[in-house]
Ligand code: ADP
Ligand code: ZN
């Protein structure tokens with residue numbers, strides 16, 4: 064009897080074997096319902112095998128094969144196998160967590176019958192050349208249907224009046240409708256066209272092959288700029304890569320990286336491919352989706368991110384799976400989308416830490432994207448104004464190909480002037496310097512916008528007693544409780560615990576409690592006092608809890624209905640505010656001397672991003688940084704816009720200190736209520752690691768940066784190796800030893816290529 068091996072959402076590093084009854088057809092990638100313990104569970108068939116080690120009397124039959132429209136592709140299953148192995152995460156949980164929630168349920172996901180349209184015999188006989196030139200939309204529809212049948216949504220993408228014009232064409236007898244549930248890519252034998260792997264380095268549809276089926280169509284391409292020389296070089300390099308290659312597109316803000324993406328997509332589409340664009344921020348996806356829609360109006364574009372409802376997510380996922388969506392735009396989870404015609408992957412803002420998932424399968428979507436491009440033999444483009452040092456080093460060493468955009472694309476647009484304000488040598492008003500206040504005043508009179516960037520929400524990060532020095536610590540965490548003055552609350556940003564602001568010091572009874580330091584709320588109130596008539600908008604997670612609010616805020620900013628913006632890093636990313644000419648940076652200093660070796664890299668990237676908001680249009684921008692270290696090399700590099708010099712210095716430091724990208728790391732974390740159990744576990748894990756005698760450095764067990772959170776004690780153990788391969792070999796040997804350690808009361812996780820320390 065045939066045996067199948069099934070991935071199930073259980074925390075065990077194995078597949079589970081089941082028999083298949085006669086007449087039940089199963090192929091790899093199909094979803095099945097199987098008995099597991101006393102439950103019935105949904106799983107994915109990973110492979111069919113001839114024999115099993117499970118005793119014949121113990122092996123159970125599959126309960127049901129779910130009649131989905133299409134099984135998961137062999138390519139996706141391979142990708143997930145790789146992720147499970149690389150990130151040391153159970154295969155079943157890896158596979159199921161990569162799927163939209165609806166695919167984890169036991170309901171079949173057949174696509175609903177949809178009405179499709181195709182040319183009738185009469186329509187096919189029409190000579191488009193002699194068809195009236197004035198009936199633009201009808202011509203477009205006919206041309207499109209000549210290539211392939213389409214549904215209404217696809218035709219509507221051609222024009223807003225496509226629906227009405229379609230009716231005309233139907234009444235003329237040139238177009239006919241038919242209902243179909245058929246996956247358009249499904250071959251008559253039921254296999255999808257991508258289940259056969261392309262020959263190495265060759266991909267169906269891409270790169271363009273002589274005499275192939277690749278000469279698809281010319282899509283409408285709105286507002287295409289004549290590319291600058293550097294942009295053209297970048298586009299050519301990628302389109303001529305002829306298979307896998309990883310490109311680092313290093314372009315300053317406003318240099319036209321997005322323009323390069325659009326041109327690349329246009330090329331890909333012409334050859335029948337699909338493109339995947341990964342972006343860091345869910346907030347940016349609607350904006351970007353609209354932007355790409357306006358540039359490529361007849362292309363089916365879809366998005367995938369966690370803000371979608373389950374139904375929407377499944378729908379969009381299937382659009383990608385069936386090859387209907389040609390451009391998929393999404394946050395990190397979209398790297399696991401089915402893309403049968405995938406021909407290009409772009410990772411925008413590749414340095415952004417939100418590409419790394421911080422729980423469950425702790426994957427880096429950027430790194431998975433690179434693996435996927437390699438697996439498939441297509442190019443991948445990593446874009447950034449401030450590449451991660453990992454990627455930058457790879458480009459320096461020649462593993463990636465460097466593409467540079469060194470000037471701003473718009474004639475006349477220059478980079479902002481960056482100036483430091485020494486906070487110890489100037490008058491300060493509750494954290495804001497007189498110099499900065501004056502510059503803001505100037506902008507208000509000129510009807511220009513200012514942005515104050517501070518990476519702390521709330522009013523003040525801590526409340527202090529002037530009598531005894533008491534600080535508002537969280538009783539559940541090692542951190543401090545943040546003062547939220549408007550709500551009269553002290554709130555812990557680590558565990559969510561909150562209390563009313565006390566009237567007197569809980570330790571000594573002194574009534575003189577003062578806020579120390581500044582957050583967005585305090586900056587807002589200082590500004591309101593100084594500029595009573597100014598329109599001030601605070602943008603942080605507290606003020607934008609509701610998704611709609613942020614959209615409204617963006618509109619206000621664009622309509623220049625705001626004079627001063629106060630915000631956290633939410634404001635730094637990717638937004639284009641034409642009237643903004645001044646950026647003030649408050650309090651960046653803590654990152655300069657942080658225990659996290661990546662803190663300066665992150666700060667540099669953040670400041671370049673936030674500085675890039677100033678002076679995008681015709682008005683020059685200015686950036687004022689308030690600091691106690693105006694001569695710090697980081698600020699020097701910012702002033703001279705010298706990413707290269709800065710990166711070289713950082714890399715030299717990292718190499719000396721033996722940090723990534725010159726070593727490869729894995730972090731074992733544990734947390735629990737009992738300190739001794741946490742340390743016992745990690746020490747045992749360490750002993751096991753050392754006993755393996757691999758070529759790796761096993762560091763000491765140390766408390767986490769936040770040693771206590773929500774009453775759990777937290778500690779960690781770092782492993783370092785000189786190569787990825789050495790680290791992976793070690794981890795494979797270490798894993799069974801870890802699995803054997805008693806850890807019932809602990810929360811443990813292994814993090815490969817960790818970003819958080
Ligand atoms: P980035 O993504 O690097 O920040 P964008 O692609 O958004 O930059 O381009 C910045 C601005 O320059 C946009 O307004 C864009 O329309 C314009 N732009 C880009 N490329 C060109 C070009 N070749 N010619 C003229 N304008 C361009
Ligand atoms: Zn006190």
Ligand code: ZN
Pocket residue numbers: 537538539540555556557558559560773
């Ligand atoms: Zn807390």
